[in-house]
Amino acid sequence: MDVGNIGFVVAGLIVGFIVGMTGVGGGSLMTPILLWFGINPATAVGTDLLYAAITKSGGVLVHSKNKNIDWTITGWLTLGSVPAVLLTLWFLASLHTDPSAMNAVIKQALGVVLLLTALAILFKKSLLAFAQRHAGDSYHLRPRNLNALTVVTGAILGTMVALTSIGAGALGTVALFILYPFLATRRLVGTEIAHAVPLTLVAGLGHASMGNMDWHLLGFLLMGSLPGIYMGSHMTGRIPDGVLRPCLAVMLMAVGYKLAF
Template identity: 30%
Template sequence: MTIYLPIAELPVNVFTLLAMGIAVGFISGMFGVGGGFLMTPLLIFLGVSPAVAVASVTTHMAASSFSGTLTYTRRKLVDYQLGGMLLAGGLTGTLGGVITFMVLRRFGQLDLFIAVAYITLLGTIGTLMVVESLRALVRNWRGQKAEVRRPGAHPWFLRLPFKMRFRQSHIYVSAIPVVTIGFVIGFLGALMGIGGGFLLVPALIYLLRVPTLTSVATSLLLTLVTMVAAILMQAVLNQTVDAVLGLVLMIGGVIGAQFGARAGQSMKAENLRLLLGLLVLAVGMRVLVDQTSQPADPYAVTIDESAR
């Protein structure tokens, strides 16, 4: 069954889109990520333009994050206080990302920026997560205990002023790095079509020392709110949100996220981090191969956005 995407100007099979939504929604619920880092490249590979893919994927991430957040809320794993501080920076970053998106698109540099940013971010974060997770697994296999930080041995940025106690996450840190992390996640989410969870979850775990499941649950909450804001901003400022595409992806995302969240809660933290790292690294490598390989048709006609 083929449907026509009015904004993307592309006919696609509705069952293909639905299957993509379910699969990425499952991953979103399991790892606490928005899934955009996977869905955006998939849509681009399908033939959707990067501008429309980035803007429309926000609807899928909002739906799957909402579904996953409900599941974790029932388990009382969401740190609302930490989520509120992250959102303070996240919403501001989302606005900045949408404006930067608009400027890059106007000057015809958006596609190149998205490709380079995906390769750099996914490759770096994925490699770091895989290495750390493998070390943890080897340490557990040998029966060695993880190194415990001595009191006062936290990084300097956690000892900045305006310290707050986040009881659900069992941490006492400065609010400045928390807000900064939220800003960066919101900015990249709006600019690159990623929920930011694949960055936020490692940041909460390794920088702020938040427990893994709490990081996953709180990440979904931040993704939900920032992606709803991104949908509204992209639709008003850039007119690149394809409602038909977004609706099909949303339906699949809600279904998949419920099963993914349940699967994620039954896995060990080390295994969860390793799988997420491998997934992030694999997507980054796939984007790199796509950008460096010779296209089947070396000639293409594009519309100069700056001339509009």
């Protein structure tokens, strides 16, 4: 194993550790790290998508066993996200003859979504408090309208994830908290993870079909991230959330600003 490959294992270990400890930061950290290593933007996104699908599959098994998944909400989200992924992949495929144009679109979208993710992480507690405080107000939707809005939310998340590999985690969780303020946190997190697996799997396979995939890179990332997630999960609560989230948000904001502007 050469020095470059060891770097990918270490990157997987660090990202896995942060994800295990905080529950956020997977795609939003991994894709910028791969760009820093000089990986082509399209390849970075495609590889990270399948990386996310594999790493989150274990979480679905655990949450499903503990009955922490609302499969109805997952279904409505998927109804919006999967068609949106396919449309976005079709759009990217139309740019495939001009790799520089496709990479420019992906880098610009990455910057914008990273900035949004940073804001979601930074103001998550305030947004959740607002949603729960006003949960009984007149803004609360009828079931039919709520289902339609959930499908639209899935479509937005699907478009972002297919373009950038980012958005299903922090942004998806905040969106679900606002839509379903009475849903228990553990069920909401489980539902978001259950939706992220088919979303990232379909998007990742679509990118792989266009050649935007490095299977060796994926293997090295998984070598590091799987033990990293295990170690990080045992460190949960050791470092104050009030320290971790702002640091993560500032870092993502800096990277997002550089990519977008």
